[in-house]
Amino acid sequence: MTDKEYKIAVFAGDGVGPEIINEAIKVLKVVTDKKNISISLQDGLIGGSAYDVFGTPFPEQSLNLALESDAVLLGAVGGPKWEGLDYSVRPERALLGLREKLGLYANLRPVVVFDELIDASPLKKNLVQGINIMILRELTGDVYFGTPRGVTRDKDGLRTGVNTMIYKEEEIRRIALRAFELARARKKNLLSVDKANVLESTELWRSVVTETGRDYPDVELKHMYVDNCAMQLIRNPSQFDVIVTTNLFGDILSDEAAMLTGSIGMLPSASLGETKALYEPIHGSAPDIAGKNIANPLATILSVAMMLRYSLSLPQEASLIEKAVADVLKEGWRTQDIFSAGSRLAGTEEMGNAVVRQLVSCDF
Numbered sequence: 001m002t003d004k005e006y007k008i009a010v011f012a013g014d015g016v017g018p019e020i021i022n023e024a025i026k027v028l029k030v031v032t033d034k035k036n037i038s039i040s041l042q043d044g045l046i047g048g049s050a051y052d053v054f055g056t057p058f059p060e061q062s063l064n065l066a067l068e069s070d071a072v073l074l075g076a077v078g079g080p081k082w083e084g085l086d087y088s089v090r091p092e093r094a095l096l097g098l099r100e101k102l103g104l105y106a107n108l109r110p111v112v113v114f115d116e117l118i119d120a121s122p123l124k125k126n127l128v129q130g131i132n133i134m135i136l137r138e139l140t141g142d143v144y145f146g147t148p149r150g151v152t153r154d155k156d157g158l159r160t161g162v163n164t165m166i167y168k169e170e171e172i173r174r175i176a177l178r179a180f181e182l183a184r185a186r187k188k189n190l191l192s193v194d195k196a197n198v199l200e201s202t203e204l205w206r207s208v209v210t211e212t213g214r215d216y217p218d219v220e221l222k223h224m225y226v227d228n229c230a231m232q233l234i235r236n237p238s239q240f241d242v243i244v245t246t247n248l249f250g251d252i253l254s255d256e257a258a259m260l261t262g263s264i265g266m267l268p269s270a271s272l273g274e275t276k277a278l279y280e281p282i283h284g285s286a287p288d289i290a291g292k293n294i295a296n297p298l299a300t301i302l303s304v305a306m307m308l309r310y311s312l313s314l315p316q317e318a319s320l321i322e323k324a325v326a327d328v329l330k331e332g333w334r335t336q337d338i339f340s341a342g343s344r345l346a347g348t349e350e351m352g353n354a355v356v357r358q359l360v361s362c363d364f
């Protein structure tokens with residue numbers, strides 16, 4: 001029992017966002033009710049749905065809501081309806097804006113293969129069994145934010161597209177510190193991924209990570225080029241524990257690693273700054289299946305577990321949610337993205353209800 005009221009900003013967003021967020025909130029409420037924790041949930045608009053109302057995907061009031069909250073829970077943004085818009089008002093800008101304005105530089109993407117889903121992975125069972133990798137992606141630097149950027153036209157009318165891959169040493173150092181701390185709390189082995197053989201910005205990355213490592217003699221640090229890492233993730237994923245990498249490489253490698261688990265619909269994430277935090281599934285808004293009650297809510301539910309662990313200081317309750325998800329899978333429930341013959345097909349809502357049932361019967 002605590003007197004503090006946690007303020008949680010909820011941005012359901014676009015596509016399947018509202019459906020999966022509904023299920024995640026149900027799960028969150030079971031835990032906070034049982035533990036007598038008071039939370040206030042405040043909804044805000046972001047992405048395409050905000051654009052439709054305000055003409056911008058990231059309205060001022062949504063930023064303020066996020067800034068005043070202890071944590072943000074986000075569904076997904078984007079969809080074909082807004083794809084023709086100028087970059088400056090695309091739904092994705094809202095996500096980048098939130099990351100930037102809240103200073104969310106550390107993005108944790110745990111890749112955990114549940115035993116029950118081994119057959120859903122396109123890789124052989126012996127490769128993916130027991131996989132538990134933490135990808136730490138730098139989230140507020142690199143080509144995502146570097147300037148100059150844009151498309152220019154020369155006097156003959158020919159266009160040039162430019163983005164700038166850039167890292168300052170202090171940006172590298174703060175993510176490296178997080179990486180070493182994470183590795184220290186796990187198996188004490190850290191892999192830093194770069195392209196230092198070609199790109200100077202990641203040559204700096206490698207040397208700053210190495211310097212930071214001098215204060216962590218108990219953690220074994222290795223380096224790998226990103227192309228090799230992409231290959232090794234498929235060839236022998238069990239060699240990895242904590243991977244730290246740049247914004248762009250982390251974006252790509254985490255989608256790749258998601259497939260080890262069978263479906264991108266299983267991967268949660270936490271984006272942490274010095275004081276703020278945002279939790280979201282790593283999958284997108286999946287407009288093709290939106291509104292049909294078939295999306296997998298588990299990544300969002302697992303994101304709530306991360307919120308309990310990192311923002312509400314409830315690590316045991318976080319583990320209970322993760323266990324409830326494993327138990328629901330054990331019972332045979334599967335949404336269509338992870339369905340296999342012989343299992344029980346669940347819709348979005350049924351899957352959420354199954355997790356709630358498990359949790360309600362847990363001893364807290």
Ligand code: IPM
Nearest residue numbers: 078092093095096251282284
């Ligand atoms: C992600 C997404 C985003 C990114 C998009 C939607 C801007 O792919 O969170 O991985 O590229 O960071």
Ligand code: MG
Nearest residue numbers: 251252255282
């Ligand atoms: Mg991505």
